Amino acid sequence: MFQGKTPLENKGEKYRLDILLPFLDRFINRFDTWSHQAIIKNKLQYLRVKPGDDNHEVMSLELIQAHIAGDTTLSVYATDEFYCSKWCCWDADEGVTGLDEVEDVLRKMGLNPIREGARPGRDGHMWLFFREPIPAQELIDFNSELRDVLQLDSRLEFYPAADKNGYCGRFSQMRLPLGTHRKSGAEMCRGLFAGAESDTDSQLEFINSQPFDAVMPVKRIARLGAAKRKKLEVERIAEETRRQAERQRQRYEPFEKVDLLKVIPPNERKLRKGWWITRCPACAESGHDSSGDNLHINADDGTFFKCWEGHVSGGHTTLEIIRACA
Numbered sequence: 001m002f003q004g005k006t007p008l009e010n011k012g013e014k015y016r017l018d019i020l021l022p023f024l025d026r027f028i029n030r031f032d033t034w035s036h037q038a039i040i041k042n043k044l045q046y047l048r049v050k051p052g053d054d055n056h057e058v059m060s061l062e063l064i065q066a067h068i069a070g071d072t073t074l075s076v077y078a079t080d081e082f083y084c085s086k087w088c089c090w091d092a093d094e095g096v097t098g099l100d101e102v103e104d105v106l107r108k109m110g111l112n113p114i115r116e117g118a119r120p121g122r123d124g125h126m127w128l129f130f131r132e133p134i135p136a137q138e139l140i141d142f143n144s145e146l147r148d149v150l151q152l153d154s155r156l157e158f159y160p161a162a163d164k165n166g167y168c169g170r171f172s173q174m175r176l177p178l179g180t181h182r183k184s185g186a187e188m189c190r191g192l193f194a195g196a197e198s199d200t201d202s203q204l205e206f207i208n209s210q211p212f213d214a215v216m217p218v219k220r221i222a223r224l225g226a227a228k229r230k231k232l233e234v235e236r237i238a239e240e241t242r243r244q245a246e247r248q249r250q251r252y253e254p255f256e257k258v259d260l261l262k263v264i265p266p267n268e269r270k271l272r273k274g275w276w277i278t279r280c281p282a283c284a285e286s287g288h289d290s291s292g293d294n295l296h297i298n299a300d301d302g303t304f305f306k307c308w309e310g311h312v313s314g315g316h317t318t319l320e321i322i323r324a325c326a
């Protein structure tokens with residue numbers, strides 16, 4: 001599992017419980033599963049260790065020690081078994097801004113953000129640590145409210161994150177600070193905290209001495225984000241219900257076929273692979289389709305067309321498009 005020494009080989013060496021235990025306590029949300037970096041076929045990957053594996057190993061002080069010594073590079077999960085988190089983290093990759101603005105607001109809220117892993121051109125990570133675990137959904141709502149108010153770059157990542165099925169923080173993980181990044185280009189650099197000397201002792205002393213934040217300020221902001229999220233959900237469901245009803249009705253309501261190639265002038269459409277691409281009039285009515293390419297009309301038969309609505313949702317029905325054209 002390890003490049004270099006395994007924790008078992010390390011067992012003879014004494015680890016410094018007083019320094020490593022607070023570090024583990026701060027970052028580890030769950031002990032049964034974690035990941036580590038490995039280079040496989042020249043590609044950096046995170047291999048997950050989980051119950052049921054052969055020689056399954058739980059998170060331990062030995063592993064933390066191996067990580068800090070550079071013998072392995074750990075990545076840890078953002079939530080515990082109940083999808084609650086002891087920390088949250090913003091991640092600004094190369095060319096992504098916003099950490100300074102977020103830090104400013106967090107400090108005004110009386111919180112204590114900690115920066116780590118900055119390299120030239122890259123702002124790195126910013127962590128908050130809490131006195132007690134917070135449900136990942138609340139942290140996500142907290143971030144989305146900040147994102148909204150500060151108009152943040154959408155590329156500024158935040159963990160725990162929701163996966164595409166809406167499970168909050170289920171597979172979110174962060175590379176544990178003070179480890180050696182094995183990615184090529186990162187030149188085996190270590191994730192160091194800003195505000196302390198770069199030697200391991202100073203770094204550990206610094207992070208171990210940082211206060212934990214109260215959860216209430218975060219929860220209060222999260223409530224605002226949650227209200228917006230719920231409102232959007234209600235609107236989305238209402239819109240989908242309306243669409244379904246419209247489709248259902250249309251199925252039984254006969255209507256004249258319309259040849260859109262006769263309705264939409266040739267200079268307002270572009271031919272691409274047998275389809276005319278143009279602005280969808282139904283989308284345009286609601287202020288959408290800014291790039292003007294939602295409606296696809298079959299080049300051989302202008303009565304056969306479809307609104308893709310950004311390829312995201314089902315698009316407009318035939319009847320809606322015909323009505324918008326009239």
Ligand SMILES: [Zn+2]
Nearest residue numbers: 280283307316
């Ligand atoms: Zn449309």
